[in-house]
Amino acid sequence: MKYIVKKLIMMAFTILVISFVVFLAFRFIPGDPALMILGGQSSPEKIEALRQEMGLNDPVMAQYLRWLGGLLRGDFGVSYRYSMPVLSLIGEKIPITLFLTLEAFLLMVVISIPLGIYTAKYSGGLIDRVLVVINQIIMAVPPFFSGILITWLFGMTFRWFRPGGYISYKVSFASFLGYLFYPALAIALPKAAMAVKLLRSSVLTEAKLDYVRTAYSRGNATNDVLYRHVLKNAIIPVVTFLGMTLADMVAGSLIVEQVFGIPGLSKTLLTSISNRDYPVVEAIIVLIAVIVVTSNVAVDLIYRALDPRIRAEE
């Protein structure tokens, strides 16, 4: 319990630091936001007035605290470009990216765990050897290319889905998840291949340890040794990997959304970057940071639940 509280405090602190760094970074880049909003033809007086109004003349720390306070109240600032609150600009898009990421993550877990166990159990066999080669190749496919391949294969050749036929979750949640299946697969496949490889080698490493010999000496069948002894220890490094991957998958989602024409955060982020619409960029980055840090804490807690040795160190 004490550990969890400590973790949560650390988490809040980390997010605070990230938000500060992000804020500073965007304050130090050349270019005057007021000028950007009003355009080059405006008079210096008007620009100065707007600067005053936006609080750009205040000390940096004061500006940061105001911004942070806003974030905590759900006020993400105002877009330079569209002059509307950032939240209303990205609010509806957050669930899209979030669900895409989660679906991809689930797919990865569902694909990789059984395959990893299977290949480890029958390591050296024909199926294992074929799978290892396929795995190695899939790992080398970037998510947007797997997206293109999936679009071509399932969308255009088999016509199992209509490329570009995104259905909003507001219309039908089931169809929304259905459409997300293929992009999620594109994100999940390369990562699942890595997870399979990791789990396989983790099980094989674990299987060489002394306690496995002990388990056999008591008359355990191979399956019991695998499922009752080895798996729990072998899965620990995989959990760490899965946690790190969740963050990576957010990035993967942003790319794959472009492939499948999904109106998630990606499009907004990219246009905001090219428009130098910094409040929007800042908001999205802080949002992603929160997801990343939260998933790390979640991994830490799972890790702790699995490994009594870690618990002892605290």
Next chain:
Amino acid sequence: MGVILDVSDLHIEFHDHEKPETVVHDFDLMLEEGEIVGLVGESGSGKSMSAMAIAGLLSRHEISKEGKILYNGTNLLTCSREELRSYQGKDIAMIFQEPMTSLNPSKRIGWQVEESVRIHRSDIDAKTRKEMAVTQLSRAGLPDPEKVYMQYPHELSGGMRQRVMIAAAMILNPRILIADEPTTALDVMVQAQIIDLLREINREYHTSIIFISHDLSLVNQLCHRVLVMHHGRVVEAGRTREIFRNPQKEYTMKLIGSIPKVRLDDVPPDRQEMAGDILSVRGLTVSYQSGGGLFRKKQENLVLKGIDLTLHRGEILALVGESGCGKSTLAKAVTGMNSRYSGSIELSGDRPQMVFQDPYSALNPSHTIGWLLEEPLRIRGGMTDADRNARVLEMMDMVRLDRELIHRYPGQLSGGQRQRVCIAAALMLKPEILLADEPVSALDVTIQVEILALLKRLRAEMGLSILFISHDLRTVYQLCDTVAIMKGGVIIEKGPVNRIYREPEQAYTRQLLKAAGIAVPGAAV
């Protein structure tokens, strides 16, 4: 008494490499009920392989096995996996060398101790199972078995874990217990306790035990019969007493000869006259801080509490104690690796050099022997390449290392050669004091003898003074002039070897001597 296990013509071959490698040839063993048989040999002799084959644990397909292992009328080598499993853990149980790694780190002790019952006796319910486990844990000498039942392996000490292993092995009262070097990783005192426990099990339950060890004195204490193995073959077999009294084969003689002899009744060996102090330690106290964090206060742990110690010129002084007594901390302070101490350390001459226990970790694997030996000279500077090279060759001759090895990497050397390199490297700067931290305990017995002889010769030829850290009282008796017994960061007793071994004043010293199998004259045990 009948024969319960009959092994004949056991032949084990490895096929991992290009050429098949035979690790066991023509192994025969008739194990009688209630008998303790010792398998003795150095590393690579095939003793563990034979035992693993009997326990049915060599199942990888790269290993081929021939011959017969008859138990209960069944050949364990050819019977089905199912049948083999029905004996494993129920009739034949095994305990291993490394109690630290032989238990599953993520499962509770109770779960692991009960495992054999769960597998073989589905008729026993969970409650009875737990009772059985707790009973076994307490029989194995674990205090508070109920608590241990709920703990994880990492919460127990090495000795406790080995007791847990024994409890788990004995829970179904097997007829054969195979113990593969069960005490090697443990401290001497714990070692003696585990040996007692095994003897008790044998006496009480009539369990036959196959005891595998490299330590002849242990085998001598415990076993009724002994098989001496060398390069995969049984070179000699017979009743323990006879073999030890009257060995027939040359290898057996060599093995027995390598046990450091302690004959207190004999005239004491000549000890050198000491002249002058070369190292004097006064009131040495070392503490380290533990815990400590943002919210907690740091704790002070005293590791050494006011040590006084004097090393004379040309003396070999032994520092004896169990792990955690502060021996290594003392060594670190003396060599200057740790400068956070109070008290005084006075050295005449250069900083002492040190030889470590494990010659595998003490040599940098990414440099050649020549480079490693030259390094201290390079660091000191002021010598030409040719001079340095000459010194290296000279030193290699001194420690009897083949000059050819100069371009080799440590990975290509044997343990004994590596330890010679370590000693040579320590002596390159011609220190007057050498610290040797258990320099032979990681080596095979016959190599131990050679390294000890080398140390003696170096003392005579170079006038070296040696601080010899050890847990082995027999080795100490052979090599050292003076001995200091340490316990809990304090030197509790010190004096000439002859006096301490004959008339120990402290009970702890007496216990240590007893654990080492050295009978103190006139002591009522």
Next chain:
Amino acid sequence: MRIKHFFRLKNNPGKYNVTLLTGTIITGCVLLLLLIGVIHTPYDTEAMDTANKFAGFSLRHLMGTDNFGRDVFSRVIRGGQTTLKIAVGTVFIGLLGGTVIGAVTGYFGGLVDEILMRINDTIFAFPSVLLALVIVSLFGSGTIHVIWALGIAFIPSFARMVRSEFLRYRDSDFISVARMQGAKSVRIMFLHIFPNTLPVLLSAVMIGFNNAVLAEAGLSYLGIGVQPPEPSLGRMLSEAQSYLATAPLMSAGPGLMIILMVLGFSLLGDGISE
């Protein structure tokens, strides 16, 4: 003799290290192709042949032509060169920064280690593509910026690994020996510890290459990486995607190139650690 041993398994010299061998062959072929491409490509990468748009695979155009009738094979070679250039730069920055930070924090420990590693872990947890995205959005796109962006994003992973290696060796017996012989910290770090980290470092470099290729392709696909007219595999794929229905083969060339590069490097990395 040594070369022959190089391709054998460390723990079993009787068998060939198939992973390393395959990795070397694939990477070797790709590098050779890219190297030849510096001197000669079959076609000018910008030469348009409007009469011959969306051509399939043929001996004249090994990977077909694109929407302007440009030879895809030639453009893939140029794109591969760009990718490789960026990967080398990225890994160099990551390796240099990571080694220095990792060595110092791992060897000396203490408060600096604590703080640097806390920062490091946070950045490490952040997907490198995203981090690069932030940096590019701050400083603008273009090859040099992509190199810096990805290079900085890669420092933490190298630092983390070098640190753990230094930590592993710092208190080992052979380092104690060197210290007792009077070696100073810098000497211990570079002469005694560093050579031992090389195998792990080498395999990390390969993983770095592999991630750099993927990240660069991703950034360019999103249109914020390498800018035209420099050909880039990622952008070629993004262009090819628009014509996926009519000319699916147009994406095969650049896709294959990325896969081969990544596959080669990852096999090399695995092979080295075997």
